[in-house]
Amino acid sequence: TLKEQITYIVMWFQDLFPPNVCPINAKANTFYGIMFDAGSTGTRIHIYTFVQKSPESLPELEGEIFESVKPGLSAYADQPEKGAETVKRLLDMAIDAVPPHLWKKTPVVLKATAGLRLLSEEKAQALLLEVKEVFEESPFLVPEDSVSIMDGSYEGILAWITVNFLTGQLSGQNQHTVGTLDLGGASTQITFLPRFEETLKESPGDFLTSFEMFNSTYKLYTHSYLGFGLKAARLATLGALNMEAVDGQMFRSSCLPKQLEAEWHFGGVKYRYGGNKEGETGFKPCYLEVLKVVKGKLHQPDEIRASSFYAFSYYYDRAVDTNLIDYEQGGVLEVRDFERKAKEVCDNMERYNSASPFLCMDLTYITALLKEGFGFTDNTLLQLTKKVNNIETSWTLGATFHLLQSLGITY
Ligand SMILES: O=c1[nH]cnc2c1ncn2[C@@H]1O[C@H](COP(=O)(O)OP(=O)(O)O)[C@@H](O)[C@H]1O
Ligand SMILES: [Ca+2]
Incomplete structure (x- = not known):
């Protein structure tokens, strides 16, 4: 498809030039982070864009893309695959929002709160496992512990x-x-x-x-x-x-x-x-x-x-x-x-x-x-x-x- 071709060209550019002179990286110090909030009443994606001008200064937040779905993951306690599907649909937004050459460098994490804390360990883990699979099939950086129940x-x-x-x-x-x-x-x-x-x-x-x-x-x-x-x-x-x-x-x-x-x-x-x-x-x-x-x-x-x-x-x-x-x-x-x-x-x-x-x-x-x-x-x-x-x-x-x-x- 056209999108794949563009992605390919961008990646090729990226390999050809050092990051700071790459013409596509207009701002080489721009980076993204994708955070999912798996709340008890809904699941939300926050896609943040940051710029950090120097190591001494705080990173500057340039913007946020936010979307949410209801109900929350805990409502899919008996259908973990369906629950993970709601996460996948939100993650598709990030594919459009993050420039392809930064996909590999953009971490994606989901943290669940009280809804999952109240489920049985077994049901909660089944949901988290399905979500983890969705992340691993995505082009983003999946850190260790990327899907968990937050303290x-x-x-x-x-x-x-x-x-x-x-x-x-x-x-x-x-x-x-x-x-x-x-x-x-x-x-x-x-x-x-x-x-x-x-x-x-x-x-x-x-x-x-x-x-x-x-x-x-x-x-x-x-x-x-x-x-x-x-x-x-x-x-x-x-x-x-x-x-x-x-x-x-x-x-x-x-x-x-x-x-x-x-x-x-x-x-x-x-x-x-x-x-x-x-x-x-x-x-x-x-x-x-x-x-x-x-x-x-x-x-x-x-x-x-x-x-x-x-x-x-x-x-x-x-x-x-x-x-x-x-x-x-x-x-x-x-x-x-x-x-x-x-x-x-x-x-x-x-x-x-x-x-x-x-x-x-x-x-x-x-x-x-x-x-x-x-x-x-x-x-x-x-x-x-x-x-x-x-x-x-x-x-x-x-x-x-x-x-x-x-x-x-x-x-
Ligand atoms: O990103 C956000 N901005 C503002 N309010 C939010 C956001 N995410 C969730 N909320 C609010 O949190 C409440 C729902 O709580 P939640 O579903 O997170 O339960 P939990 O924290 O007990 O798991 C609602 O009032 C909803 O408007
Ligand atoms: Ca909350």
């Missing part, structure tokens, strides 16, 4: 790296880093750079991790709470988490519209759920239900009460759904804004019929997670962001830096 503490650290890189806090002298809050479907992460000795002394040992990036070492507070993502929390509130054996049982909650009866698929399991037909509904009883899920389950570092945090993923989505922020712009909220909205939605459920039946439960959970879970105050500021400089706020950028560094592609 929860890395998820938080790498998202923190992304946000602080994008906001310019990792370069220069005056580093005022910001903490990050990620609320996924199955797990949630909190990460910040402690400023007080107290935090270092009072945190459980496995909440503190030293991480090296761009020639600096950061000692971060981070933790990933498995089962505390928004969708897992719905099941926990309904009392249905880890209850797959109970066939056809109906789970009811005061956080749902009274007359509702429906079915829901999550992590390959079908659940039946509904409202409290006879009993109470509304914010008050709902808050008590949700409280049982979070109260006393999370570590509360004192220091965060006085700081502001960047919040994304489902914090962002639910704030958009209820017009607390604009979808494109994001915005700054206080914790109390989520509570106000939760009351408004839960106490008027019939009016919010068109949106998700879980809107009341989700907002109430977010409120309880922030206040009773992490211990934030009503006036803690949350900077809601989806993108910074047009780049997605996701752990994938931090993971790509880490990858390029380990491969010696960047410094």
Whole structure:
């Protein structure tokens, strides 16, 4: 085909000229990285373009191509080949995005998060194996360990790296880093750079991790709470988490519209759920239900009460759904804004019929997670962001830096 011929010519040029004078390499110091986020609710590809002008400077991020598919890999627990097929379709985008002469030098990696952590080892490994085959059949660089389940503490650290890189806090002298809050479907992460000795002394040992990036070492507070993502929390509130054996049982909650009866698929399991037909509904009883899920389950570092945090993923989505922020712009909220909205939605459920039946439960959970879970105050500021400089706020950028560094592609 024409494409093959062009590829051949490009490779021939590449062999003929040294890289820095090759006419096709207009920018010899341009490089790419492909990172897949296999999340519990969807699979996403991030194709990053970088330029590094000198070993002393940080690599500059030129752009990102982003695409996603739903559902996530864990929904293919019993059809691993079909799951890998969704990855292949996304990877085909990278074939078009990366210049052919750089294919061999462009690493491709997939990291799975809480969805796969919750599957049985056997099913998770079968999925990862199929994905690995897709990678090996591609023209890209497939590093060792290219397909894996990511450790929860890395998820938080790498998202923190992304946000602080994008906001310019990792370069220069005056580093005022910001903490990050990620609320996924199955797990949630909190990460910040402690400023007080107290935090270092009072945190459980496995909440503190030293991480090296761009020639600096950061000692971060981070933790990933498995089962505390928004969708897992719905099941926990309904009392249905880890209850797959109970066939056809109906789970009811005061956080749902009274007359509702429906079915829901999550992590390959079908659940039946509904409202409290006879009993109470509304914010008050709902808050008590949700409280049982979070109260006393999370570590509360004192220091965060006085700081502001960047919040994304489902914090962002639910704030958009209820017009607390604009979808494109994001915005700054206080914790109390989520509570106000939760009351408004839960106490008027019939009016919010068109949106998700879980809107009341989700907002109430977010409120309880922030206040009773992490211990934030009503006036803690949350900077809601989806993108910074047009780049997605996701752990994938931090993971790509880490990858390029380990491969010696960047410094
Ligand atoms: O690249 C991204 N940019 C912004 N938000 C993202 C990105 N990738 C995933 N999200 C958000 O993450 C949430 C879904 O969580 P996910 O499926 O990653 O679950 P998990 O982290 O528990 O595995 C959604 O709110 C989705 O909008
Ligand atoms: Ca995620």
